[in-house]
Amino acid sequence: MSSDATRPQIAIAGRHLAKKFGHVQALSDASISVPSGTVVALFGDNGAGKSTFLKLLLGIHQADAGELIIGDKPVVLRSVRDAQRLGVDCVYQDLALAPDLSVVDNMFLGHELTRQGALGWAGFVDRKEMQERADDALRRLSIKLPSLTVAVQELSGGQKQAVAVARAVMWSKTAILMDEPTAALGARQSEIVCDLMRTVAASGLGVLVVSHDLPRVLKVADEVTILWRGKTALEARAADLTVPDVVATMVGYRADEAA
Template identity: 75%
Template sequence: MQEQSTDIRPGEGRPSIAIGAQNLAKRFGHVQALSDASIAVRSGEVVALFGDNGAGKSTFLKMLLGIVRPDAGHVTIADEQVELNGVRDAQRRGVDCVYQDLAQAPDLTVVDNMFLGHELVRPGLGRLFGGLSRNEMRERADQALRDLSIKLPSLNRPVSDLSGGQKQAVAVAKAVMWSSTAVLMDEPTAALGARQSEIVCDLFRTVASKGLGVLVVSHDLPRVLKVADRVVVLWRGETVLDSAAAELTVPDVVATMVGYQKAAS
């Protein structure tokens, strides 16, 4: 049975639903990737999306970003039903994503990575010759990191010199810097050690405190459950649980996933 929370309270100047989806369905040939997937991430809220391999999490995330178009259902961003034709559409609406592979250029500096695809060009003649406003870029990158209480040894070091947790923190700070509505995170602790994972999970709450909706797709149930406000579970392309995180334990979540599997077998 699916539990749906309907008490939506708008934040100050913020949409009730930062990002959401209603009854999404998607088929790839003979494979029904999603059949009835719904979610609602409010502004200032951390929502954890759990599900076993093959549950449809990746397809669901791609639909929220406009990478894959649904066969049925619709996506909502900032309380508005939208049709997305790609990642740029989602970004223009204030939604960005921290991908599992981080999508970073290892040989570029922290600053250059945070502005990758968003480079600031100097005004006047500098624009004609492609000159970058490096001082402004560094100041803005530094401010974005400090806003999230992220401390790095240097912003001028290549990203390849950073630890796994620091690389993940830079990716989160970049997404937040260019987002105004919601940040999606795809397996953000997958390649991290215990301490680094704790630090990254703490960032979820910091990001949400900025008024953004935060959706975390993860297999790291214990850590993510501790920082989430709500939990949504997918099973074979269907939303089967939507509940307050405080009312759940890790065994509860696992039992939901395994229980549905046993019931179907």
């Protein structure tokens, strides 16, 4: 059997990406590959280019050079909608949740289900179906909430993060990108979110996590990519790295030695 037949599909990847904003070279040669069913951590010091990289993978910005891959196929992304149509979604640092709306309404925001027949034409939403689908999505991720009809603002930080992850999983078919998912969370809530990463990957999606939470994310990741001054400085198995290894690469020691 060929190696191509046994290797996992590439959920999402960026190869040799470059991006310049005016006189600022944000990325010059950045690459990352996220296989399906895998958690990949993206580390880098402030200004390394992580945010720009994420925005290129989501179609928010377009690269000046390089190639994007989604589902093993080269793609061109002109907008976030393009990425979403290809099954890629993101859990943003600010979560992008509507605090006054219920859990169900947040999970279907922009994807509301309408009733059958004339009621649907009149704009009536099918709340029963939406609640059943939301409940199923949460159960599949082993997420327990006090109620699906409670306003999101009544939930804890970890519960809000879980809702944001579940919403992304509902509408993703290929990969989920997570931007600082444990920021501002306590230890227990952060562990819950990390458990969710593994659960999502186990469902077959590729998971890319951008984080400064090195010890916790290093434990949950399968692979690690580190950016340094807009370039990929290191790609390695997470099990082969320690936190000091990651920090040393982030601040440029290994990159300097390899130059």
